[in-house]
Amino acid sequence: KNEVEQSPQNLTAQEGEFITINCSYSVGISALHWLQQHPGGGIVSLFMLSSGKKKHGRLIATINIQEKHSSLHITASHPRDSAVYICAVRSGATNKLIFGTGTLLAVQP
Amino acid sequence: EPEVTQTPSHQVTQMGQEVILRCVPISNHLYFYWYRQILGQKVEFLVSFYNNEISEKSEIFDDQFSVERPDGSNFTLKIRSTKLEDSAMYFCASSDTRLSSYEQYFGPGTRLTVT
Numbered sequence: 001k002n003e004v005e006q007s008p009q010n011l012t013a014q015e016g017e018f019i020t021i022n023c024s025y026s027v028g029i030s031a032l033h034w035l036q037q038h039p040g041g042g043i044v045s046l047f048m049l050s051s052g053k054k055k056h057g058r059l060i061a062t063i064n065i066q067e068k069h070s071s072l073h074i075t076a077s078h079p080r081d082s083a084v085y086i087c088a089v090r091s092g093a094t095n096k097l098i099f100g101t102g103t104l105l106a107v108q109p
Numbered sequence: 110e111p112e113v114t115q116t117p118s119h120q121v122t123q124m125g126q127e128v129i130l131r132c133v134p135i136s137n138h139l140y141f142y143w144y145r146q147i148l149g150q151k152v153e154f155l156v157s158f159y160n161n162e163i164s165e166k167s168e169i170f171d172d173q174f175s176v177e178r179p180d181g182s183n184f185t186l187k188i189r190s191t192k193l194e195d196s197a198m199y200f201c202a203s204s205d206t207r208l209s210s211y212e213q214y215f216g217p218g219t220r221l222t223v224t
Contacts, residue, residue, distance in 0.1 A: 031211075031212075033212075033213075035215075041146070041198050041217070041218045041220070042215070042217045042218060043152070043200060043215040043218070044215070045212065045213070045214065045215070048212045086151075086152070088152070090211065095140060095142075095157055095164075095165075095204065095211050095213075096142070096154040096157055096165055096167075097142075097144070097152075097154060097213060098154070099144075099151045099152040099153070099154075100151065101150075101151045102151065
C-alpha cells in the first residue's frame with residue numbers, strides 16, 4: 001500500500017474551472033509538500049505546510065493533520081497550469097520526502 | 110534567486126560503465142539529497158547527506174551507489190556499474206538546516222539512459 005495516495009490520477013478541466021487535487025497519507029509527518037512537474041521533468045516546490053492553509057496567487061493548499069489529508073486548489077484555471085502535481089510528505093523522523101504518484105492536470109482553452 | 114544546478118542534463122552510457130552525476134546545491138545549504146524517477150513512475154528517495162556523511166539511504170541505494178562532497182560546492186552521485194534499470198531521471202535537492210522547515214529545493218534533473 002502506498003504511503004501517499006493522490007486523487008484523481010488524471011484530471012481534465014476547462015479554462016476557468018475550479019480544480020481540487022487530493023492527497024491522503026498514512027504515516028506520521030512533519031510537513032507536506034505540493035510540487036509541480038512540467039514535461040521535461042523539472043520539479044518546482046509550490047507549498048510546504050504542516051497545518052492550516054496557505055495561498056499563493058490562484059493556488060491554495062490546505063491540510064488536516066487529524067484526518068491525514070491535504071488538498072490543492074487552483075482557482076480560475078488556465079492552460080499554463082497544465083502539469084503533474086505531486087504531493088510529498090516529510091516523514092517525522094527523517095528529512096526524506098515520500099512522494100505520491102502525481103496528478104496529471106490538463107486545462108483546455 | 111539561488112538555485113540547485115545539475116550536470117549533465119542528459120547522460121547516455123553503456124551497461125556496466127560508471128557514471129557520475131553532479132549537483133551544485135544552493136550555497137549555505139548543508140543537507141543534500143538524491144532522488145530518482147523511473148519513466149512513468151513516482152519519485153523515489155535514494156539518499157540524504159549531512160555533515161559529510163550519509164544520514165539515511167533507501168533500499169535502492171545499494172553498494173553500486175555512492176555519494177560524495179568532493180569540495181565546498183559539488184555533491185555527486187556515482188553509479189559504479191550501470192544496469193538497464195538505472196535508466197531514470199535523477200534529481201538532486203538541498204535544504205537549509207538553519208531553518209526548522211528543512212524545505213527542499215530541487216535541481217532540474219539529469220536524465221540517465223543506460224543502453
